[in-house]
Amino acid sequence: xxxxxxxxxxVEGKEILKGINLTIGKGEIHAIMGxxxxxxxxxxxxxxxxxxxxxxxxSVNFDGHDLLEMSPEERAREGVFLAFQYPxxxxxxxxxxxxxxxxxxxxxxxxxxxxxxxAFLNMMRxxxxxxxxxxxxxxxxxxxxxxxxxxxxxxxxxxxxLEPKLSILDETDSGLDIDALKIVANGVNKLRSxxxxxxxxxxxxxxLDYIVPDFxxxxxxxxxxxxxxxxxxxxxxxxxxxxxxxxxxxEAGV
Amino acid sequence: xxxLQEKLISGFQTVExxxxxxxxxxxxxxxKQALKRFAELGFPTIRHEEWKYTNLMxxxxxxxxxxxxxxxxxxxxxxxxxxMPDVEANVLVxxxxxxxxxxxxxISDKGVEVMPLSEAFKKKTAxxxxxxxxxxxxxxxxxxxxxxAFALNGAYIEVAKGAxxxxxxxxxxxxxxxxxxxxxxxxxxxxxxxxxxxxxxxxVHTLVxxxxxxxxxxxxxxxxxxxxxxxxxKVQNDVEQSHFVxxxxxxQEATSVLNTVVVTLSGGVxxxxxxxxxxxxxxxTHFYGLYLVNGKTLVDNHTLADHAVAHCTSNExxxxxxxxxxxxxxxxxxxxxxxxxxTLAYQSNRNILxxxxxxxxxxxxxxxxxDDVKCSHGCTSGQLDDESLFYxxxxxxxxxxxxxxxxxxxxxxxxxxxxxxxxRERLESIIAERLHQELL
Ligand SMILES: Nc1ncnc2c1ncn2[C@@H]1O[C@H](COP(=O)(O)OP(=O)(O)O)[C@@H](O)[C@H]1O
Ligand SMILES: [Mg+2]
Numbered sequence: 001x002x003x004x005x006x007x008x009x010x011v012e013g014k015e016i017l018k019g020i021n022l023t024i025g026k027g028e029i030h031a032i033m034g035x036x037x038x039x040x041x042x043x044x045x046x047x048x049x050x051x052x053x054x055x056x057x058x059s060v061n062f063d064g065h066d067l068l069e070m071s072p073e074e075r076a077r078e079g080v081f082l083a084f085q086y087p088x089x090x091x092x093x094x095x096x097x098x099x100x101x102x103x104x105x106x107x108x109x110x111x112x113x114x115x116x117x118x119a120f121l122n123m124m125r126x127x128x129x130x131x132x133x134x135x136x137x138x139x140x141x142x143x144x145x146x147x148x149x150x151x152x153x154x155x156x157x158x159x160x161x162l163e164p165k166l167s168i169l170d171e172t173d174s175g176l177d178i179d180a181l182k183i184v185a186n187g188v189n190k191l192r193s194x195x196x197x198x199x200x201x202x203x204x205x206x207x208l209d210y211i212v213p214d215f216x217x218x219x220x221x222x223x224x225x226x227x228x229x230x231x232x233x234x235x236x237x238x239x240x241x242x243x244x245x246x247x248x249x250x251e252a253g254v
Numbered sequence: 255x256x257x258l259q260e261k262l263i264s265g266f267q268t269v270e271x272x273x274x275x276x277x278x279x280x281x282x283x284x285x286k287q288a289l290k291r292f293a294e295l296g297f298p299t300i301r302h303e304e305w306k307y308t309n310l311m312x313x314x315x316x317x318x319x320x321x322x323x324x325x326x327x328x329x330x331x332x333x334x335x336x337x338m339p340d341v342e343a344n345v346l347v348x349x350x351x352x353x354x355x356x357x358x359x360x361i362s363d364k365g366v367e368v369m370p371l372s373e374a375f376k377k378k379t380a381x382x383x384x385x386x387x388x389x390x391x392x393x394x395x396x397x398x399x400x401x402x403a404f405a406l407n408g409a410y411i412e413v414a415k416g417a418x419x420x421x422x423x424x425x426x427x428x429x430x431x432x433x434x435x436x437x438x439x440x441x442x443x444x445x446x447x448x449x450x451x452x453x454x455x456x457x458v459h460t461l462v463x464x465x466x467x468x469x470x471x472x473x474x475x476x477x478x479x480x481x482x483x484x485x486x487x488k489v490q491n492d493v494e495q496s497h498f499v500x501x502x503x504x505x506q507e508a509t510s511v512l513n514t515v516v517v518t519l520s521g522g523v524x525x526x527x528x529x530x531x532x533x534x535x536x537x538x539t540h541f542y543g544l545y546l547v548n549g550k551t552l553v554d555n556h557t558l559a560d561h562a563v564a565h566c567t568s569n570e571x572x573x574x575x576x577x578x579x580x581x582x583x584x585x586x587x588x589x590x591x592x593x594x595x596x597t598l599a600y601q602s603n604r605n606i607l608x609x610x611x612x613x614x615x616x617x618x619x620x621x622x623x624x625d626d627v628k629c630s631h632g633c634t635s636g637q638l639d640d641e642s643l644f645y646x647x648x649x650x651x652x653x654x655x656x657x658x659x660x661x662x663x664x665x666x667x668x669x670x671x672x673x674x675x676x677x678r679e680r681l682e683s684i685i686a687e688r689l690h691q692e693l694l
Contacts, residue, residue, distance in 0.1 A: 076650035092663025
């Protein structure tokens with residue numbers, strides 16, 4: 001599905017990703033953990049195509065395509081979905097109209113006709129139920145005046161509507177209470193399939209109790225300093241991020 | 255070629271002789287004084303602080319004929335495209351400044367007296383004399399003096415106490431410059447009685463051919479009695495070869511509510527003055543404006559919310575989207591006079607520039623002479639927000655679609671203030687189409 005090879009990226013001349021290697025197979029869930037400022041969101045943004053970052057080296061192959069050559073919208077249409085750490089409020093643009101446009105773009109790309117209004121509404125209803133969103137929220141402007149938790153739920157709702165191949169959830173758990181966390185995790189689990197892959201970026205282990213990863217990677221200062229199975233998350237929780245920092249020093253051969 | 259100022263001054267004499275018995279009335283005395291003042295002041299130049307960014311010189315140097323001296327013959331078919339479809343409205347049509355009974359339709363018969371101003375001078379003399387030129391102070395404003403001098407026709411609307419007039423009044427001005435470039439003046443007087451409600455739509459449509467251009471000078475005086483409510487929508491979607499210099503002067507008594515929306519979508523040089531004097535306690539005024547222009551269009555909005563007494567509110571939001579070499583000018587003044595304690599006055603002007611050659615000059619002016627007031631103002635100009643653009647693109651919308659959606663939403667914050675639904679929908683669809691084409 002996704003092969004990241006020696007990916008390096010910088011912003012305003014400052015190197016942030018310093019050679020990331022990561023391979024994600026179909027149907028797999030990978031968790032990326034690491035202290036604040038490690039470059040987790042940068043990695044997610046680079047994969048989604050944000051133009052603020054300069055790619056200074058490496059390559060990313062997504063389903064046989066050179067991902068870095070594609071515009072953000074092409075990536076989305078090919079099936080890359082980023083659930084933003086900080087979803088943007090878009091006043092004046094209704095959730096429904098926005099999603100209709102997005103869904104139909106993705107369909108067009110797949111050679112499908114635009115959805116019939118009725119089918120679209122049915123699909124909306126079904127996916128709303130999945131993340132327990134109500135009609136009022138969906139009728140409002142995109143994320144406008146939403147609480148932190150509502151924004152995160154809306155991201156997962158959009159993900160459900162767009163049916164991506166690769167979902168990248170950037171700290172979708174932050175700002176969620178335990179009930180909301182369960183709703184979101186439940187939604188993600190239901191959307192899982194053998195054909196889709198997920199990258200779960202999180203600062204805490206908590207979310208991984210509900211979305212159980214196949215692999216866990218620790219990102220620190222722009223490098224993956226350790227990878228392992230789901231037990232690595234528990235180890236991190238117990239030992240704290242200082243342990244990671246020591247690991248990084250060891251790796252640097254100090 | 256005689257210059258326009260001289261031409262208008264001599265045109266005045268000709269028009270005056272046609273007034274017959276009315277040449278000695280108090281109204282005509284005002285016209286003569288105003289003409290004299292216009293002769294002294296001349297057309298404003300950019301040396302005038304209020305005209306710093308709007309150069310009228312190229313506008314007034316055209317060879318115009320005075321509209322009142324022309325007799326164009328328009329048919330219902332000619333004006334059909336300018337009407338609001340799906341709206342039961344009173345339509346008053348003025349061609350080159352002269353009322354056309356044939357093209358007009360008046361359907362409201364209860365609670366309102368509606369007639370051309372020329373008729374009101376005779377039939378409603380006392381009321382007209384009480385209000386005419388009382389709010390639009392022409393003494394130091396050349397363009398207003400000019401309009402006052404030629405205040406021979408326009409709409410007169412007087413809504414009776416307590417009457418709620420459902421049908422809007424569409425005041426439609428056609429400037430027929432097909433034969434010759436035409437200067438068309440018009441003057442409206444609108445009086446909304448206590449507890450009464452009405453809706454007015456103003457639009458100007460210029461017909462041109464060859465190198466001709468039209469210049470329209472339209473002034474409305476709006477009087478709102480206690481607790482009256484007036485919605486005033488000004489729609490400017492005229493041809494490039496049209497120029498407009500106009501003003502609205504509102505006078506608001508206690509607890510009256512004025513809701514104005516000015517939407518400018520195209521034209522040549524467009525200058526709108528909008529002044530409201532909050533003269534009665536707890537009066538409330540709303541100024542909304544949208545200018546979405548491209549080409550070489552210049553849109554200049556000068557507004558004044560004049561808080562004369564306590565407990566009044568003014569709320570102003572003007573938004574601009576400018577492409578190509580378009581120019582926007584916004585000058586918003588809030589005046590809070592010494593007696594106007596507990597004033598709430600908000601003002602905001604936000605602009606998006608789509609091209610490096612588009613410009614905007616925005617200037618808030620606050621003159622506050624009372625201490626217990628809440629005033630705020632702010633202006634921004636820049637490009638579309640990159641974060642929002644990326645967000646939409648990350649969901650599969652291409653760049654143009656994403657931009658169109660964001661711009662449409664930006665404009666929507668103004669169009670949503672139009673309570674006359676068919677008008678709002680029509681403008682929104684014009685805007686959607688424009689944005690779609692613009693961004694391809
Ligand atoms: N657009 C940007 N401009 C400047 N610095 C940035 C930008 N984006 C990220 N950074 C910096 O890159 C580093 C990694 O940030 P980020 O990817 O957000 O980390 P994480 O998501 O792991 O907390 C931080 O030091 C951050 O300040
Ligand atoms: Mg982050």
